[in-house]
Amino acid sequence: MRKLYQGWGPWVLLLVLLLGLSLGGRHLYLAWLRYNLTQAQTQLLSSAHSKAEQIAAWRQERLGDAEVLAQNPLLAKHLGEWMADGRQSELPTSIGKHLDALLSRYGYISATVIDADGRPRRALGETRLRPALDDLEKAHMNEAWRTRRAILSELHDDTRGYPHLHLLAPLFDGDRPVGAILLLIRASDALYPLIQSLPLPTRTAEAFLVRREGDRAVLISDLRHQAQAAFKIENPLSDTQLPSVRAALGQTGVIEGNDYRGVAVSVAAQPIKGTAWTLIVKQDTEELLAPARRQAWLLGGWLLTLLGLLATGLGFLSLRSRRRHERLMRDAEAAERTSLRQFQNLFEQAQDGILLMNTDHQFLDANPAALSLLRLDLDELRRLRLPDILAPEEHPRLESAVSTMMGGQPHHQPWIHVRRDGSRFAADVTAKPLSDTTYFATLRDVTEQQRLRRQEDIHAKILELLAHDAPLPDILDTIAREVEHAHPGMLCGILLLDDSGTRLIDGAGPSLPDFYNQAV
Template identity: 30%
Template sequence: MPSSHAQTPRTAGRRLWTAAPLGVSSALLAFLALGLILWGANVLYQEREQRQRHQIERELQAISQLQARSVADWRDRRMSDAMALSDDSLLAHAVAAWLASPGSAPSADIVARLRILQERARYTAVYLVDTQGMLRLTPADSVQGRLPDPELLALHSALAQAQPVMLEPRQSNFFAFPFSGLMVPIFDGIEPLGAIWLVSDVRTSLYPLLELWPTPSRSAESAIVQRDGNEVRFVSPLRHYNNAPQSLRLPISHSEDPAVQAVTGVRGIIYGRDYRGEEVLAMVSAVPDSPWFMVSKIDVAEAFTDMRVREWLALSLPISLGLLIAGSFAVFWQRRAWQRERALKTDLQRNMRWLESAQKAAEVGYFSYDATQHSFFMSGMACTIFGLSLGSAMSRRQWIGLIHPDDRKKTLEEHARAMTERTGLRTQYRIRRASDRHVRWVQVWAEYESDAGQKPVARMTGTVQDVTERRQGEEKLATYRAALEAQVRQDPLTHIANRLALDEAVAMEWNRALRSGAPLSLLMIDVDHFKAYNDHYGHVAGDLCLQRVAQALSQSIGRVGDLVARYGGEEFAVLLPDTDGTQATAIGQRLCDAVRAMNIEHLAAQGRPQVTVSIGSASALPAFTAVPGMPHTSHPASARDAARHLFEQADAALYRAKQSGRDQVASFEPNGLQAPAPAPG
């Protein structure tokens, strides 16, 4: 008699019948799983690509804004020089007297003023022209000739408006280099005398501002563009265009070019095709108070190709894993039950190894915190990140001991708040790794677990990632940006503050004194007979002399808040907040003594064997200046105008100190007299 466990044909047929739809269902599930994996991988890729794209766009925006600010500062400095020159009544009187005496030699004051503009303000050429546009005088000698037509039109406009007129950079046979000009009108009262023509070589003054790029790039470049009728003119040279600067022009109809979009009103981050026909990512912004637009761009191929390769490599592992899982499922349902069980165990072990490998590659580990046991269950990678032995648990006390002391209080508060409010946790903090006590940055993302009834339990599960290298990269980028900002405000020769830093400090201190009612003083300092020193000892020795004088001035100013700056050439300035006229004069005398005490040999000086300085002092009470009806109401009220007035007073006092014999301090008095302090024995 057959055993009751024997398999009959009907039983085998029934199992075969039920196995067929089971195999079809398994195949459909496998294909569905594969489709979900591919869809999820695509979504993840799109999200990561979008995040990386935004990061690249932010970096390009920061670079373009920094360059646009540098170009705007370049224009502002030249307009400031022009306004100061236009308000120079002493120069106007001297020019009027010379023009009234035809055939006479120009006064030394006129020649010296033109030379100061060329040497200190670093203009390539300086010309005095009459109202007819004839060239009359340069710092070197008299000159004959006539202004080019564009400059002649600018002269007429400047005299008509009684304001300086800036000419845009251009190329002309008048000079062998591309240049930019400023036409500064000069009046004797209301009578026009002519103008000062200030010429700058834009190759050395403007174009280098566009070459600053923090990272190496094959295609990145920045350009200044300007609308000229129905065309866009490139003011600056281009990296990938070998012809002369300003020779490239694009019609407005090229609407895909970022330069064309800039002049038609588009601002911010845009995508388009440049003059080469290449697809580019560009940042477009306007240069304040000018007809210029800044266009910074980089080829899309260079910006995003490497990013896409990295993202696809990062996604290749989960995609491969999904394909293997789908194949395993197809084979799994074709084998006998005991083979399927063994294959399931094998696949599970293999998947765990793959998961551990993926965590190691991404330096991401996972953990689970049990609030009732006050302990952490750690994955292998999480143990490696914290420097623990593999497979070990970590107590709450041990975890607190590994947190960096400076971050401990903040981290514990964030964890306590997340535990109390039962919310997700997103934080970064430093740890001292248990294995070697090295300081590492970690990023923790965690969520509360919920049961089927959506009731929160006292357990938090999440991931931990070592982000030390990323934080270091961010800190290096921040350090570079700070250093770049500092370089913009530092004089490269003397390593003290430059004119830009001084102007910003004067405006800030004026507003502060306006609120507090405190006085504000300024010292203008000039090295006596410095041209003779340069001619006698050479420019290298002259540079060393300026460095030593700057060092002596800095060491003699001991208060926090006082600022020593190089004003230009051999001229320095010292800003003294909360200092009245008497104190400023005493400080100026101390600076004279400090420079004289260095005993720098100066055999070319007249009457003194060593280098000395002359100092002009001016003081103001901003609070009284800004309130009508109070003393000093004749002063300008705005910080910029008031600062210019204070500079003029100090400069006038400096002129008085030089006229009185040099090596002394002269202070500006409200009655218009400058009282020089007597030089020591």
């Protein structure tokens, strides 16, 4: 009997081991699923945050379009003259072309000219001229005149039969309102595609907007799984089992629950700045967990294989385990090499410049885009320190900026850089720590953007001089000085023909010496 018990000993040990593995494996399996779900939800939340910023930026761009119209004194003057002249039915050609260009370039479906009495006078685009504004448009027009600022409406579909927003640009001649421009935006043309364009490679993820209206949560954009759903799906705020309702009530971040299809989902809710909207980015929980489940089943298969090998003999298991360990090590090394190659390719092919530095401001590495931007090779860059590539006026804030960033607060600010040849360029810099002593920074050259903004300011300044009937010498002098400012090292002069048309006379040349102007 004792020998019989001794013969059963390994099998009892195997049974105990199998039971322990089953209980422990179940616990680990559930923990593994929760960990992977949390990681996937974090990625979902990051996508929602990025998409919310894109939507807020889109709204600001639309308000910027209206502010450009509102701040154009020539447009206000000419429209005021046109509306004062009751004999003219057609818009002046210059204004019509300007508004047509705005419609075609930025996706507005119509532009309506409104006079100082709030009456529509002319409509361009897809919509016909209406005899009067609706109540909401009147309220927004009065608010725009009162605040002298552009107004972008909420998303609604109560007056035109489709979801839309309207944008009002007030026009003033001095302190006197002369009218307004009403721009109409069809949500399905620009806003909805922006919302639904997610970077996630998935078959179930979708994004949409919800808004609280009284005691209901209203879906105000289309759905991926249900076309033309905007303003057609409403849920009472008492139904807090729905993630969309909880988001409308103000809950942000990750929310778990069942969606409008009754399917378990993970939701990332983010409010849109400046609106009553909440962005919801959701994905089926089943799809989020699918990779983790596949990995868990794969691991379970390996464990069963090991148990089978154990049953055939400890010696064979030891040999099998050693070979498996060696193979896993090779696979891990290969995977690590592949991962490093992929990271290196991403690092080298990135369009933005990437710099790796330590807290002593020494450069550790840089990608080709950064070297091209700084016009240095890697060895030259490593011999420099961060202050060497920054403009002197940036040095006083460097230490505090690095200290704050290393403390865990992400850094995103514009900095002025200096190349070895003395040329300067502005770059948006985003920096985050990698370890206690190292961090990385991405550089995006915004010099061209600043140049374009400068050109727009120059055009506005010259138009303002023209609008105020400034003397011709002042206008020419302003043009010459702005050309010299835009092209350092260049001297600009403007020559005019005299009344006879045979001689040149000096128009402007603020930096040219007198003897040169006289000689010409």
